[in-house]
Amino acid sequence: MPLSQKSLEQASDATPKLAQPNRDMAWQVASNLLASFRFAWNGVAYAFQTQRNFRIHVVVGAFALSLGLWLHLDATSIAILGLTSGAVLTMELINTAIESVVDLTVQQAYHELAKIAKDCAAAAVLISALASVLVAGCLLVPPLFARL
Numbered sequence: 001m002p003l004s005q006k007s008l009e010q011a012s013d014a015t016p017k018l019a020q021p022n023r024d025m026a027w028q029v030a031s032n033l034l035a036s037f038r039f040a041w042n043g044v045a046y047a048f049q050t051q052r053n054f055r056i057h058v059v060v061g062a063f064a065l066s067l068g069l070w071l072h073l074d075a076t077s078i079a080i081l082g083l084t085s086g087a088v089l090t091m092e093l094i095n096t097a098i099e100s101v102v103d104l105t106v107q108q109a110y111h112e113l114a115k116i117a118k119d120c121a122a123a124a125v126l127i128s129a130l131a132s133v134l135v136a137g138c139l140l141v142p143p144l145f146a147r148l
C-alpha cells in the first residue's frame with residue numbers, strides 16, 4: 001500500500017528522534033564498554049546453551065582450525081578458515097536473533113511474513129555452512145591427503 005503524504009511527514013519527523021544517541025525507547029542501554037561486552041557474551045552463551053546447530057558449528061570450526069594448525073597451513077589459510085568459521089557462527093547468532101524477534105512479534109500465530117523471515121534467516125546459515133565446506137575442501141583436504 002503506498003504511503004500517504006501524512007505518514008511520510010510523520011516518518012520524517014520521527015527520524016531525528018530515533019537518531020538520538022540516548023535511545024529513549026529502549027528498556028535498557030549498555031552504560032559502558034564493559035557492559036556492552038557482557039551483553040554480547042550473554043548472547044553467545046544463550047546461543048551455545050539453546051541452539052544445537054550453534055554448538056555443532058563451534059565444534060566443527062574448532063576442529064577445522066586445529067586441523068589447519070596441525071597441517072602447518074600458512075597464515076593466510078588459517079585466517080580464511082577463521083573468517084569462514086566466524087561467519088557461520090555469526091549467521092547462526094543472527095538467525096537466533098531474528099527467530100526471537102519474529103516470535104516476540106507474532107507469538108504463536110502463523111504469518112506468511114514470519115515464515116519468510118525465519119526461512120531466509122535459516123537459509124543464510126545454510127549458505128554460509130556450504131561455503132565453509134567449500135573452503136575446507138580447498139584448504140584442508142589436499143594437505144591432509146598429502147600427509148596421510
Ligand SMILES: Nc1ncnc2c1ncn2[C@@H]1O[C@H](COP(=O)(O)OP(=O)(O)OP(=O)(O)O)[C@@H](O)[C@H]1O
Nearest residue numbers: 051095099106108109110111112114115118119122
Ligand atoms: N509464526 C510463524 N509463522 C509462519 N511460519 C513459521 C512461524 N514460526 C515458524 N515457522 C516456520 O517453521 C520453521 C521453523 O521455525 P523455528 O522457529 O523452529 O526455526 P528453525 O529454523 O527451525 O530454528 P533453528 O534455527 O533453531 O533450527 C520456520 O523456518 C518457518 O518456515
